[in-house]
Amino acid sequence: xxxxxxxxxxxxxxxxxxxGVRTAQKLAHAAAEVVLVDCRNYHTxxxxxxxxxxxxxxxxxxxxxxxxxMRQLPxxxxxxxxxxxxxxxxxxxxxSGPPIDYDYLVIATGSQTKFLGVPGAxxxxxxMRTLEDAIALRNHILHCFExxxxxxxxxxxxxxxxxxxxxxxxTGVELAGALQELIRESLRKDFPxxxxxxxxxxxxxxxxxxxxxxxxxxxxxxxxQLRRRGVKVQLQTKVKAVSARSATLADETxxxxxxxxxxxxxxxxxxxTDRDLPAAKQNKIVVGPALQLADHPRVYVIGDGAYVxxxxxxxxxxxxxxxxxxxxxxxxxxxxxxGLDPVPFSYFNKGRAAIIARNAGVAHLFGKLAMSGxxxxxxxxxxxxxxxxxxSNRWNVLASWLKDYIIRDRAVRxxxxxxxxxxxxxxxxxxPEMPDLSQKS
Amino acid sequence: xxxxxxxxxxxxxxxxxxxGVRTAQKLAHAAAEVVLVDCRNYHTxxxxxxxxxxxxxxxxxxxxxxxxxMRQLPxxxxxxxxxxxxxxxxxxxxxSGPPIDYDYLVIATGSQTKFLGVPGAxxxxxxMRTLEDAIALRNHILHCFExxxxxxxxxxxxxxxxxxxxxxxxTGVELAGALQELIRESLRKDFPxxxxxxxxxxxxxxxxxxxxxxxxxxxxxxxxQLRRRGVKVQLQTKVKAVSARSATLADETxxxxxxxxxxxxxxxxxxxTDRDLPAAKQNKIVVGPALQLADHPRVYVIGDGAYVxxxxxxxxxxxxxxxxxxxxxxxxxxxxxxGLDPVPFSYFNKGRAAIIARNAGVAHLFGKLAMSGxxxxxxxxxxxxxxxxxxSNRWNVLASWLKDYIIRDRAVRxxxxxxxxxxxxxxxxxxPEMPDLSQKS
Numbered sequence: 001x002x003x004x005x006x007x008x009x010x011x012x013x014x015x016x017x018x019x020g021v022r023t024a025q026k027l028a029h030a031a032a033e034v035v036l037v038d039c040r041n042y043h044t045x046x047x048x049x050x051x052x053x054x055x056x057x058x059x060x061x062x063x064x065x066x067x068x069x070m071r072q073l074p075x076x077x078x079x080x081x082x083x084x085x086x087x088x089x090x091x092x093x094x095x096s097g098p099p100i101d102y103d104y105l106v107i108a109t110g111s112q113t114k115f116l117g118v119p120g121a122x123x124x125x126x127x128m129r130t131l132e133d134a135i136a137l138r139n140h141i142l143h144c145f146e147x148x149x150x151x152x153x154x155x156x157x158x159x160x161x162x163x164x165x166x167x168x169x170x171t172g173v174e175l176a177g178a179l180q181e182l183i184r185e186s187l188r189k190d191f192p193x194x195x196x197x198x199x200x201x202x203x204x205x206x207x208x209x210x211x212x213x214x215x216x217x218x219x220x221x222x223x224x225q226l227r228r229r230g231v232k233v234q235l236q237t238k239v240k241a242v243s244a245r246s247a248t249l250a251d252e253t254x255x256x257x258x259x260x261x262x263x264x265x266x267x268x269x270x271x272x273t274d275r276d277l278p279a280a281k282q283n284k285i286v287v288g289p290a291l292q293l294a295d296h297p298r299v300y301v302i303g304d305g306a307y308v309x310x311x312x313x314x315x316x317x318x319x320x321x322x323x324x325x326x327x328x329x330x331x332x333x334x335x336x337x338x339g340l341d342p343v344p345f346s347y348f349n350k351g352r353a354a355i356i357a358r359n360a361g362v363a364h365l366f367g368k369l370a371m372s373g374x375x376x377x378x379x380x381x382x383x384x385x386x387x388x389x390x391x392s393n394r395w396n397v398l399a400s401w402l403k404d405y406i407i408r409d410r411a412v413r414x415x416x417x418x419x420x421x422x423x424x425x426x427x428x429x430x431x432p433e434m435p436d437l438s439q440k441s
Numbered sequence: 442x443x444x445x446x447x448x449x450x451x452x453x454x455x456x457x458x459x460x461g462v463r464t465a466q467k468l469a470h471a472a473a474e475v476v477l478v479d480c481r482n483y484h485t486x487x488x489x490x491x492x493x494x495x496x497x498x499x500x501x502x503x504x505x506x507x508x509x510x511m512r513q514l515p516x517x518x519x520x521x522x523x524x525x526x527x528x529x530x531x532x533x534x535x536x537s538g539p540p541i542d543y544d545y546l547v548i549a550t551g552s553q554t555k556f557l558g559v560p561g562a563x564x565x566x567x568x569m570r571t572l573e574d575a576i577a578l579r580n581h582i583l584h585c586f587e588x589x590x591x592x593x594x595x596x597x598x599x600x601x602x603x604x605x606x607x608x609x610x611x612t613g614v615e616l617a618g619a620l621q622e623l624i625r626e627s628l629r630k631d632f633p634x635x636x637x638x639x640x641x642x643x644x645x646x647x648x649x650x651x652x653x654x655x656x657x658x659x660x661x662x663x664x665x666q667l668r669r670r671g672v673k674v675q676l677q678t679k680v681k682a683v684s685a686r687s688a689t690l691a692d693e694t695x696x697x698x699x700x701x702x703x704x705x706x707x708x709x710x711x712x713x714t715d716r717d718l719p720a721a722k723q724n725k726i727v728v729g730p731a732l733q734l735a736d737h738p739r740v741y742v743i744g745d746g747a748y749v750x751x752x753x754x755x756x757x758x759x760x761x762x763x764x765x766x767x768x769x770x771x772x773x774x775x776x777x778x779x780g781l782d783p784v785p786f787s788y789f790n791k792g793r794a795a796i797i798a799r800n801a802g803v804a805h806l807f808g809k810l811a812m813s814g815x816x817x818x819x820x821x822x823x824x825x826x827x828x829x830x831x832x833s834n835r836w837n838v839l840a841s842w843l844k845d846y847i848i849r850d851r852a853v854r855x856x857x858x859x860x861x862x863x864x865x866x867x868x869x870x871x872x873p874e875m876p877d878l879s880q881k882s
Contacts, residue, residue: 040855040856041583041587041854041855041856042854042855042856042857058499058501059855059857060499060852060853060855060857063855063857065631065854065855067631067632067854068631068854070631071630071631077634079590079591080584080587080590080591080856081591097588097591097592098591098592098593131855131857132857132858135857142482143521146482146521147538149520149521150520150521150522150538150539151538151539152539189512190506190508190509190511190512191508193518392844392852403833411501411833412501413482413483413506413508413509414481414482414483414500414501414504414506414572415481415482415483415521416483416500416501416504416572416573416576417573
């Protein structure tokens with residue numbers, strides 16, 4: 001549809017993560033048409049992915065349907081499509097479906113795994129960035145135990161129940177703790193013939209402490225807690241090669257394992273564009289103080305794809321950063337719609353928290369207050385329950401947590417692989433333009 | 442492991458459907474070692490598959506983990522493996538893992554879809570026999586609506602939101618009613634730009650009435666209820682060809698559609714064996730009165746794979762038949778273990794029921810009492826809730842039903858495809874025998 005024919009300016013948001021969804025929500029009452037584009041029909045609550053991977057909760061409990069969200073936003077519509085290219089000259093987003101013209105563009109496409117040049121890592125490690133990744137990881141872990149139970153080869157068995165997690169950030173720590181609990185509490189009962197003291201969870205961190213973004217003593221507390229629970233924490237160690245049967249550490253130690261989970265590196269996931277964008281480290285796009293591209297004041301990049309500093313330090317890529325950026329950009333677009341200049345973004349860091357295992361967490365609040373133990377654990381659960389979208393999801397997740405806490409058994413232990421045979425409905429159409437947008441869809 | 446070395450006779454059960462699981466449960470206290478083999482690690486509660494396909498309930502709510510079941514059966518163990526062949530001469534089951542010797546064998550491998558020679562059906566129809574099928578169908582249905590919402594081609598749009606269901610048995614009827622409700626109640630709100638009066642659910646039945654196993658007036662009631670709700674019921678019609686874009690009926694009518702769901706034909710799913718087995722129609726295996734093979738008194742075939750008559754009529758393949766056969770075979774094996782002869786199986790038909798849509802069901806009890814309407818609907822829900830394995834599953838399914846009944850919206854609307862990348866743990870082992878069975882696993 002030709003831009004001149006539209007009665008309201010159109011804001012196109014690419015990506016329905018924290019940043020994109022927040023932008024759409026905050027534009028609900030703006031004098032603009034909002035189009036949210038994503039290649040999935042749900043918003044993923046990423047902080048709880050590790051709980052899907054370890055069988056705590058159902059996948060759908062952290063996957064909020066985007067069309068359900070759209071029902072609450074009268075001026076917004078959702079399009080399920082993959083973005084192929086952004087054409088700034090034509091102000092157009094090219095997708096797997098019809099192209100979409102924009103007046104304002106918000107690129108909120110997040111990040112993807114970076115394998116840091118480690119041989120074998122792209123083929124033989126399991127990522128944990130999407131809901132599909134988390135389900136595939138759950139399937140893989142359970143399948144390794146099934147295989148281990150039906151072999152007499154003790155070496156193979158040890159390999160099958162050794163799990164190497166690369167990366168000592170929150171994802172690696174949370175996954176290590178939860179996996180160890182899954183094995184010790186739930187799978188131990190499911191596989192009485194396996195000696196679970198042979199099962200090993202190994203957390204490999206290149207730096208000298210876990211959770212490098214938190215104060216050092218919290219990282220040390222975290223190592224201590226994980227080790228007490230049986231996780232092998234290896235600091236100042238890198239994985240230098242991965243195969244289908246092993247991980248090789250920098251000191252040439254070979255760990256026989258069928259499972260290497262990669263949580264170490266990220267790189268911005270920016271769609272191809274008609275011109276080069278200024279990139280900082282991790283391919284993040286350099287934006288101005290108001291989060292716009294320098295020469296495109298109506299194009300914003302936010303979330304993990306943007307290089308933004310706070311008090312001279314780059315933002316690290318956590319949900320609150322994305323949410324605050326989404327709110328700021330929505331406010332700036334509203335200002336622009338009224339003929340005003342956008343105002344600079346500043347991040348208010350309320351704090352960070354990570355969960356280690358049952359009854360143990362760490363938190364660092366307002367840059368001052370450091371907490372560890374039961375209080376931080378409870379705080380983490382409360383914060384995530386509060387931010388989880390959907391009332392019934394909150395209730396169901398809380399019920400799953402309570403049940404797991406009391407009976408020490410995981411609810412979701414099915415190996416369910418569903419082949420992707422979706423887009424074969426028809427050979428891809430090549431349509432010149434979008435359908436009529438005067439109606440919501 | 443050599444049979445002579447075992448201290449107790451071993452009963453191997455292939456297949457963890459209704460028949461196989463019931464057999465294992467009833468052998469809990471027998472003087473035998475029980476080995477249950479299945480290629481999935483969960484038992485599927487098949488009668489509710491259609492509710493997974495239409496977004497009522499979560500997949501895991503009808504998938505009971507087999508190892509959780511095994512915890513309650515001290516003499517039983519579970520093996521996740523595909524059965525490749527049964528060698529009656531060697532009394533051995535060959536699997537994707539180590540082979541398993543048996544003293545008693547129960548073949549409970551169910552049935553699979555039969556496409557009745559319709560061209561295009563194997564490639565272009567969607568089955569609904571497994572949990573994976575149901576999830577894939579849900580994904581497919583939702584994706585069709587997404588595609589329809591982003592096209593301006595009205596013909597393509599009509600094709601994308603036309604759904605043809607082949608087969609007027611309980612599965613076809615239940616799916617037609619639930620799909621129509623999904624479209625009219627839930628998707629209508631998700632896709633405000635689509636004209637849902639264009640969405641069509643077409644149920645094609647070759648016979649002259651739906652639910653041919655129930656009294657004729659119940660079939661007529663079912664047609665009437667479905668039609669009143671907007672389902673197009675086409676009786677005495679066959680689908681003669683299927684493509685990616687259409688279904689062609691016997692009278693040459695071409696229905697443009699991207700979705701043909703095949704619930705029409707079944708055929709027994711018997712593993713390859715070292716000798717030919719006596720087969721009846723649908724490849725079902727002819728068994729003796731006590732459900733054994735004629736020349737193998739310690740080999741039983743039960744469930745959908747067995748040809749069994751009741752009052753001169755063959756059993757039709759519903760869950761109560763499989764459950765009763767499982768109980769009977771367990772009792773017969775216990776008799777054989779005590780040196781007694783097995784006794785003939787007789788089926789006690791308590792009745793049949795099918796659900797049509799909200800507030801409408803049909804039931805035929807004890808061969809006499811025919812019910813239709815709200816009472817039969819409530820009865821169906823109660824029976825299925827009662828038989829659903831797992832207390833928390835029952836509670837969760839009931840909660841999903843109540844929620845759907847009250848707010849008329851489906852909980853599960855995510856398109857989640859999880860690629861199957863499981864068995865690449867290692868190249869397949871070739872192991873001479875099973876691990877030590879003196880311990881449970």
